[in-house]
Amino acid sequence: MNWEQVLWKEYLFSNSPLEALHISFLKPLLDPLTITFHYLGSSLFFMALVSIVYLCIDRKLGIRMTLGLLLAGILNGTCKALLTSPRPIGLPYPAELGLMESSYGFPSGHVQTAVVLYGTLFLHLRIGWVRGVTGFAILFMPIARMYAGLHFLGDVIGGFLLGLFVLFGLEFWFQRDSSLLEASYQGEGPSSSRLKSYLLLLIALTFPTVLLQDVNLPESTNKSWEQVIAAAGSLAGFGIAILQNKKSGVDWKNVTGVLEFLVRIGVVILGIIVFYVAIGKLLSVLLPENPVARYLRYGIVCYYIGYLSPFLLKRIRGGTYLI
Known part of the structure; x- marks a missing residue:
């Protein structure tokens, strides 16, 4: 067995590194942290996080984070569906922690998304405690996924590298052309017919993903394609929203008070309950x-x-809560 096979079978895709993390005196610390980080990687949490940043902290930063999240979801689900790499088996840790996953293992979606979202916050919110928290989240997420017995070392390395690819790919794109972040079109802007063409193009590029799911495919493969479909639908919805905002020149400042924050978040939560949970x-x-x-x-x-959230907030008490 050569060194490449040893690296692959004994380290990158072996249970040994995962078992080595289970040190008895660290269990009271690592168990709750691992469970917490599992749910910090859920789609509902990330939806709430990007909504708060988008509406309350920094609109442009919210757009960066949302696009990063959705592109990472499409790339991650596609890789999982095509590579069909299994997760670790024979370990008691997922059952002990009450954490289960049914999709494929490579690359780790939790790690990839953490690098993209928390990395974006780290780069653009230059506040000491924010950088400390986001830096810790990026570094600890791979450990948490391995400690939970849900990912091999190779899975989290792959997720980390793909996360960096999405993060710095978007950073490079926005450095070259930041027009998408602007509140309105520079100059005359597109005509109504051209804007409709943009909207139709966005739907045409994302809607065909619904054809990827097939009842004849294995459950794990369909789970991965479901992730791609959800991210593609989200990208279409958010992309259309941004284009319409730019047409109307909608912009707003960061929150300045507790009541303003609560109203903005309340409107978002209402929509999530109605459109995401109830529907x-x-x-x-x-x-x-x-x-x-x-x-x-x-x-x-x-x-x-x-x-719709900014649209509604602009009309509540004359836009008092979204100036």
Whole structure:
């Protein structure tokens, strides 16, 4: 066995590094942290996080984070579906911690998304405690996923590298052309017919992902394609919202008070409850595992966050809560 096989089988995709993390005196610390970080990587948490940043902290930063999250989701799900790399087996840790995953293992989605989202915050919010928290989150997420027995060392390395690729790819793109972040079009802007063409193009590029899911495919493969469909639908919904905001020249400042913060978040939470939770439950009953329903569900909720939330806030008490 040569060194490449040893590296692959004994370290990168072996249970040994995962078992080595389970040191008895660290268990009281690592168990709750690992469970916490598992849920800090959920789609609902990330939806809430980007919504808070987008509406309350920095609109431009929120756009950066949302696009990073959605592109990372598409790339991660595609890699998992195509590579079909299994997760660790024969370990008691997932059951002990009450954490289960049914999709493939490589690359780690939790790690990839943590690098993209927390990395964006680290780069653009130059506040000491924010950089400390986000830096810790980026570095500890790989450890948490291995400690939980849900990912091999190779999975988290792959997720980390792909996260860096998305993070710095977007940074490079926005350095070259930051027009998408601007509140309005520079100069005359596109005509109504051209804007409709942009919207149709965005849907045409994302909607075909609903064809990826197939009842004849293994469950784990379909789980990965479901992630791609959800991210593609979200990208369409949010992209349409940004284009409409730019057409209207909608902009706002950061929150300046507790009441203002609560009203903005309240409007977002209301939309998430209605469009993500309630409609999601309804669609799961009427159209279970339907890819078109999944695409529309995520597209609508992201359209609400991106466009309808600011639209409503601008009309509550004359826009007092979204100046």
